[in-house]
Amino acid sequence: MTGRTPPRTRATETVAEVDGLTLGPVAGGPPVLRDACLSLSAGQVLGVVGRSGSGKSSLAHGLLGHVRPGLEVRAGTVRVTGLDPFDRADARRLRGRVVSFLGQDPASSLNPALRIGGQIAEAVRLRSAAKDRDGVRARVGELLLSVRLPADREFRGRLPGQLSGGQAQRVALALALAGRPKLLVLDEPTSGLDPALADGMRALLAEVLCQGDRAALLVSHDPAWLGSVADDVIRLDAGRIAGRGTPVASPSVPRSRAAPGGGAHGGGVRVAAAEPDVARVNAAARVAVAGGLSVRRLHAVHGRVPVLHDISLTVPAGSCTAVVGASGSGKTTLARCLAGLHPKASGTVEWSGAGGSGDRGALVHLVAQDARGALNPRESVGVALTRPLRGVGGLPARAASDEAVRLLGRVGLDTDVLGRRPGELSGGQRQRVALARTLAAAPRVLVCDEITSALDPETAGRVLDLLDSLRRTLGLTVVMVTHDLAAAAGRADQVVVLDEGRVVEAGRADRVLVDPEHPATRNLLARADGPVLTAPD
Missing domain, CATH: 1.10.260 (434 Repressor (Amino-terminal Domain))
Known part of the structure; x- marks a missing residue:
């Protein structure tokens, strides 16, 4: 969306008020939301931005009377049409009738x-x-x-x-x-979609938000969208409202390490030859290591419907391969097949090289898009990490605990998260815990399925930096399923393009994303949000 939505006629009725809302851990510790105050009028759309862990979702869920496990209301009040969503009787009158919620994975409802x-x-x-x-x-x-x-x-x-x-x-x-409903709470409802589907969903939501006098709270890390639909924006930082203002329509939104530059290609996407950075040079050197993941004549079905057709590809040891394609092209099914998690598949997936050879077995592990769903909500982080260390690694209890601490440090987390459950962590923290748990099983290949799609750009960049670091220090091989072409361009050695369950193009990232040969690849580039590959100044 490139322009602001026409101004709505603002009613004077106040739909929601938050006064001094403070949320913090039940066991004590710093608040995750501090003294939040806001007011929403009928017909108003309020945007909320901030990095992962800043308190955005906690604020949004507060309007529903929800507090994630391990947190409590320490101070403040919330009123929606005069009712208290934290009161059980009022909540029954509000939910679904007065206030409705659409979250990061709406389809899960x-x-x-x-x-x-x-x-x-x-x-x-x-x-x-x-x-x-x-x-x-x-x-x-x-x-x-x-x-x-x-x-x-x-x-x-x-x-x-x-x-x-x-x-x-x-x-x-x-x-x-x-x-x-009089109030619609939207918490990153398009974060897990490819660009084409996300654009369609954003356009539909823009229409919904403009109808009648419905108020809305919209949490997003897409400032271009907020600039199109929001009347005002608040910015959260470390649980505090750190700024307020009017959104700017359609700013440039960097989605990876790609640098700004000039030129255009396919729908305004900037594509030019990029100078390799140190990480890319090191990765290219690792590709020369013998072995890797070999996929031959892979077929897969859902029920009786074929979804993957004769997939063959090679992922060299120590490299990063990005798998891209439109929604429904078979990316997630391929990821699950590589990890041995899709039962109705034929063909071979084999690993050869350091750390074992032959059938992939325990050497290939999937890191799923939904870290919250992948982690047991009733288990602490410590239990989630020590179980594979003891079961797969055979470590005694004390050694497993020590190794869990080391793994947390490797993914950039402090030991204070060991006693927390997934619901008490931010999205970025959960994703790092999921990575640490995967590393506990000592894999040779990480298959990462859209692991940054629900994260703000800064946190997503940190997670991708972490993957690069793990490749360098542990010699891991990475298969990165993503709809973010800029991330593929900045991180991957080679790109594989899927379309309707078939590999339609594959090759070096700087070739496929600069000079695409297949219409499906050109279509993906035309729909990309912002720069993909850019030339240095």
């Missing part, structure tokens, strides 16, 4: 065993005035059409697993809108 039409109908019955059968059916159709989905019987009869990623996101939005 769908029940995989219930058909789409039934789920939306149930939300309508619970949250709106429509109760009779015809009224509910009409409202379901209206909601589906409002989020640009078919309202016919066939679509209503689908299960969530039969939807594309973009369709699932839109159904989740329809559920959030079922009760005609």
